[in-house]
Amino acid sequence: MGLTGLFLICFLVVHAGINACMWFNDGGKTFTFYAHFMGTNFIVHFIEAGLFAGLLLHIVDGLLLWKQNRDARPVKYAYSNPGANSTWYSRSMGILGSLLLIFLIIHLKDFWGPNRLNQIMTGEERNTFEMMQEEFSNIFVVILYCCACFALFWHLLHGFQSAFQSLGLNNVKYNKVIEVAGTVFAIVVPFIFALMPISMYFKLVH
Amino acid sequence: MSTLNSKIPEGPLAEKWSNYKEHAKLVNPANKRKLEVIVVGTGLAGAAAAASLAELGYSVKAFCFQDSPRRAHSIAAQGGINAAKNYKNDGDSVFRLFYDTIKGGDFRAREGNVYRLADVSRNIIDQCVAQGVPFARDYGGLLDNRSFGGSQVSRTFYARGQTGQQLLLGAYGALERQIGLGNVQMYSRHEMVEVVTIEGKARGIIARNLITGELERYFGHAVLLCTGGYGNVFFLSTNAMGSNATAVWKAHKKGAYFGNPCFTQIHPTCIPVTGDYQSKLTLMSESLRNDGRVWVPKSKEDAKAIREGKKTAADIKEDDRDYYLERKYPSFGNLCPRDIASRAAKEACDDGRGIVPSGLGVFLDFADSIKRLGIDVVKARYGELFPMYQNITNEDPLKTPMKIYPAVHYTMGGLWVDYELMTTVPGLYCLGEANFSDHGANRLGASALMQGLADGYFVIPYTVGNYLSTEIFVKPIPTDHPAFVEAENDAKERAEKLINTKGKKTVDDFHKELGKIMWEKCGMARTAEGLTEARKQLQQLRKEFWSDVNVPGTLNEFNPEFDKASRVADFLELGELMVIDALNRNESCGGHFREEYQEGGEAKRDDENYRYVAAWEFKGVEADPVLHKEELVFENIQLQVRSYK
Amino acid sequence: MKYNLKVWRQKNSKSEGKLVDYTIDSINPDMSFLEMLDVLNDNLVRKGEDPIAFDHDCREGICGMCSLHISGRAHGPQHAATTCQLYMRSFKDGGTIYIEPWRAKSFPVIKDLVTDRSAFDRIIAAGGFVSVNTGQAQDANNLPIEQAHAEKAMDAAACIGCGACVAACPNSAAMLFVSAKISQLALLPQGGPERNIRAINMVNQMDAEGFGNCTNIGACEAECPKEIKLTNIARMNREYLLASLINE
DSSP: OHHHHHHHHHHHHHHHHHHHGGGGOSTTHHHHHHHHHHHHOHHHHHHHHHHHHHHHHHHHHHHHHHHHHHHTOSSOOSSOOGGGTSOHHHHTHHHHHHHHHHHHHHHIIIIIHHHHHHHHHHSOOOOHHHHHHHHTTSHHHHHHHHHHHHHHHHHHHHHHHHHHHHTTOOOHHHHHHHHHHHHHHHHHHHHHHHHHHHHHHTTOOO | OOBOOOOOOSSOGGGHHHHHHHHSOOOOHHHHTTOEEEEEOOSHHHHHHHHHHHHHTOEEEEEOSSSSGGGSGGGGOOSOEEOOOOTTOSSOOHHHHHHHHHHHTTTOSOHHHHHHHHHHHHHHHHHHHHTTOOOOBOTTSSBOOEEOTTOSSEEEEOSTTOHHHHHHHHHHHHHHHHHHTTSEEEEOSEEEEEEEEETTEEEEEEEEETTTOOEEEEEOSEEEEOOOOOGGGGSSSSSOTTOOOHHHHHHHHTTOOEEOTTOEEEEEEEOOOOOTTOOOOOBOOGGGGGTOEEEEESSHHHHHHHHTTSSOGGGSOGGGEEOHHHHHOTTTGGGSOHHHHHHHHHHHHHTTOOOSTTSOOEEEEOHHHHHHHOHHHHHHHTTTHHHHHHHHHSOOTTTSOEEEEEEEEEEOOEEOOOTTSBOSSTTEEEOGGGBSOTTTTSOOTTOHHHHHHIIIIIIHHHHHHHHHTTOTTOOOOOTTSHHHHHHHHHHHHHHHHHHHOOOSBOHHHHHHHHHHHHHHHSSSSBOHHHHHHHHHHHHHHHHHHHHHBOOOSOSSSOOHHHHHHHHHHHHHHHHHHHHHHHHHOOSOBTTBOBTTSEETTEEOOOHHHHOEEEEEEOOOSSSOOEEEEEEOOOSSSOOOOOOOO | OOEEEEEEEOSSSSSOOEEEEEEEOOOOTTSBHHHHHHHHHHHHHHTTOOOOOOOOSSSSSOSOOOOOEETTEETOSSTTOOGGGOBGGGSOTTOEEEEEOOOOTTSOEEETTEEOOHHHHHHHHTTOSOOOOTTOOOOGGGSOOOHHHHHHHHHHHTOOOOOHHHHHOTTOBOHHHHHHHHHHHHHSGGGGGGHHHHHHHHHHHHHHTTOBOOOOOOHHHHHOTTOOOTHHHHHHHHHHHHHHHHOO
C-alpha cells in the first residue's frame, strides 16, 4: 500500500507540474509541449503502463485490506466512539479512495481516453489544452473536480505519512519533517489541481 | 513429634550448594523426555521452572488460572530484585546478602537455603539480562542499582517501577519459547483443585477447566507448586484478586506440612483504605522510601485538623513534624525493614496522629528530595508510580505528600520444603512465595523476585533431577487409576456441596468477614486473647459458610463466582491455621508481633524456645493440626537482637 | 451517583449475545470501574441472577487481564489507564455507559465480557523471546547498552498484552502489541542474533491468527494504557521488510 502510494504520489507531482504550465498564459504552448512529450515519448508510455499497474495494485491491495480488516471483526461494537482516538479521514481511506477512483474514471474518460483513442485511430494527438477549456466551461464539471481535490487532500493527508510509517521509514528525529512535508503536500497538490478548472472556468488562463 | 529432615548438605556454608550439585544424581537426556513434570502456577518461580525443565528435556505441563501465563501476580512487583553483584563497589558480597536476609528475616530462616539464594542471585541477573530484560542503566551503559529497605548497600536492580513485570515477561518469553517448541503443554484458565498421590508419592493433579467447568486429570512424575502466597486470606491485600491458596492448601491436606503460616508481611507503603466497596489495596513501591520521608504531626491536634481537612501537610512547620522512622532508627532511617516501618506507622496512628479521615494513614513526603535532586530526577526515578498514585487518589504527590498505610503484602509462610524444595510428600515440590521460604519471619524488599527466580531457574533443575533419576522406570500412570478417580470425586463432591448450598450470603460477605477477623486479630499486632477469640470466630464463620453461602450458576460453565467461593472455602481453613500458629509462637519476630512479647516497644524474640520452623501437619478440618519442629541451626552467624537503630 | 448500564451478556462462545440494561445507584466517585461492577454483581447475586463475567486480576494496571470496551472506547475514557485504573469520577452522574467485550475475530468471547486472548501467547511463542537457556548467560555487565536504547526498549517492553490496541483499532490489527515485543528485542544487543527470524515468524503468526492490517490510524496508540508508541510499528515494518529481503 505504502509503496504503491508513494509511486502514485510521484505521479501526482509530475501531473501537477505539467498542468501548472498552463499558467504561463501562453495559449497553452508550454503545456502542450510537455503534454506532447508525455503523450508520445515511448519511455513515458512505458512508465504509463507501470503507472496503471501501480494504480491497479494500489486498488487491489486496498480492497484486500478492506476485506481482511472487515473480516477481522465479525461482530461490531454496538457503541463506538472512534472520534476520541483517531481522525475520521485516517479511518476512511477506503471511501476516499473509492471516491477518487470514480473521479479518476470520469477524468480519464474526459481527457486521457479520447486523446489516446485519437492517437490510435489517426496517429494524431488532440489539443488537450482546448479540451480542458471546453470541459471546464461547465460549472458542474468544475465542482466535481473541486470535490475530488478535497477527497485527494484527505487521502493524502493520511496517506503521505502513512506510507512512510508502513515502509518503516520513521524516525523520531525526522517524523516532524515527514509530518510537515505530508501536510504541505496534501494541501499544495490538490490545491494546484483545483485551481486549474477554476481558473479555466473564470477564463484566467488563455 | 517427628524431626524434619531438611537435607542440608554437608560442608562449609559456601560450599554446600556446589557440593550438592556435584553429587546430585542426574537423568540422561533420553530418559528426561519420558519424565513428565507438572508445574502449577506461572509466576516467576513457575514460569522459570517450567522453561528451565523443558530446556533440559523434561516433558512439562504448566497450569495457570489466568488467561495467560504472563498475568501471574509476580508482574505487579515494582521496586526491584536484589543480587550480590557488588557492581557498586560498596562492599556487597554473597555473605553480606545472606546475612542481611537472615537478619531481615529475624533469624527464622535456614542458613543453607539463604546462602544458596544469595549465591545464585548473581546468576539471575545474568540470565535476565541475556533474555532482554531492559534493566535500568547508567550513562556508561552498565547496570544501575538502588538501595532498598534493610540493607546498607545498593544491590537492587530495577526496570523503572515495573521490575516484576519485566522479569516475569522474560521468564514468560522463555516459557512461550518452550511451548512453541512443543516441550511444554500450557493449560491456562485451569485451576488445580487436588493433588493425586499414589503410594505416598505425588503423581498428578486434578484441575478444573475454568471455561467449561470440567474436572480434568493430569499425570506427572513430579508436581511443582508455584502458586504464590495467601495474602488474600485478609480479603484486602496488595495481591491480585485471583491470588489464592487452593493449590497449597489441597497439598497440605494431602500430607504436605505447612511452615510458619502466621508469618505475614504487612507492607508499609500502600494507599490507605477509603471505603467498604474497596476490592484491593494498591502498593506504592518501597523504593519510594529512598527519597521519601515518612512523618506525622508531632501533636494530636494538628493531626486531627488534617483529618478534618482544616489543615494540610504544608501548614505543619518542619519543627512540628515527627519523622518517626528517622527519629527511632537513625542508622537506617526511612529504609528500615518493612515489618518495623509498618509497626511504627501503626503506633503513630494508634497514638491518634494518623492523617487520613479513618485515622489510619501517614505522610510520605518527597519535598526534600525534590529540592535536592530536582523534580525531573525524582519523576524519572519512580516512573509510573506517581501518576498511579495521582490517578487513584486525585492528589499530586509532587505537590503534596503521599498518604500511606500498611497493608498485607506477602506471606513468608507456606508449604514446608527441604533444601531440595520438596515438601513432606515425595515428588511434590513447592517454589517461590508458596513455600515457607528463605525469608524467615520477614522478607526484605526486592528479595521475593530473587527467591522466585532462584527457585525456578537455578535450584529446581538440579534438585528435581535428583528425585526423578529414581523414577525413570515408572511408566506414566494412566489417569483412570483409582487414585485419580478418587481425587476427582473428592473435588466434585466438594464443588457440588458448594453450589447446592444456595444460602443467603454472598461469597464476598464471608471473605470480608474473614478478612476483618484476620486483620484485626492476626494482623500487625496479635495477642493470645485476640487469637483465641479469632479461632472461635473462624470456626463459626466456616460453619456458616458451608450452610449459608450463595453461589450462583452451575458447575459446568464459566463461573468465576464459583471459583471465588472455592478459594474462600480454603482461605477459611487456612486462616485458622494461621491463628493457631500465631498463638503457638509466644514471641515477637519479624512480621509476627505479639503484644505480650516486647521490650521498649520493640519486638522481643525468644531464641531459646522458638528458634524453629513450625511445620503443621493436617489432621482434619475440625481436628487440631500437629506441630512438627525443624530446629534452626546457626553456625555461621551470631543470633542477635535485630537492631536498625 | 447513578448510572444506566448497557452490558453485553452472552452465555458462552456459541450462543448469541445482546446488550442488557441495568441501573446502578449510590456509586461513590472514588470507586474504580471494576468495583462498580463488583457492586452490580453483588446486587445480581443477591437477586438470584447470573453475575456478569469480566476478566480482572491485579487491579493495579499491570497484569493486563482487565479489558472492557467502555462507552465506545477501549479501557474507557481515561487516557493511559486500564479499566481497573478507571474511576467513577470520570463518568457523569446519571449517564449511560455501554460495556462491551473486546471485539475481534481473534479474540472470541468466552462469556459476557470475557474473551480469549491466547492468540497473543501464540504470537510470543513464535518468536517473542531471546533463545537463551538457563545457565548460558555471560556476566550481565559484559555487554554495555547505550542508555537511550535501554530506555527505548523499556518503553516498548512496558506492554501489558491487554489487547486494547486490537480492540480500539477499526481494523482489529495487533501491530502495536507485536511491534512492542519486536522493538524491545531489536533495540537490545541480546535480541540481535534472532532479529530477522523473529520479525518474520511473529508477523506471520500474527497474520495466521486472523488479526486485521495496520492502516496507521493511530487508535491503538491513543488507547494504549501503557502509551506504547506507533514508532514501534514503523520499527517492526522496517525489521520485517529488511528481514524479508535478506532472509534466505
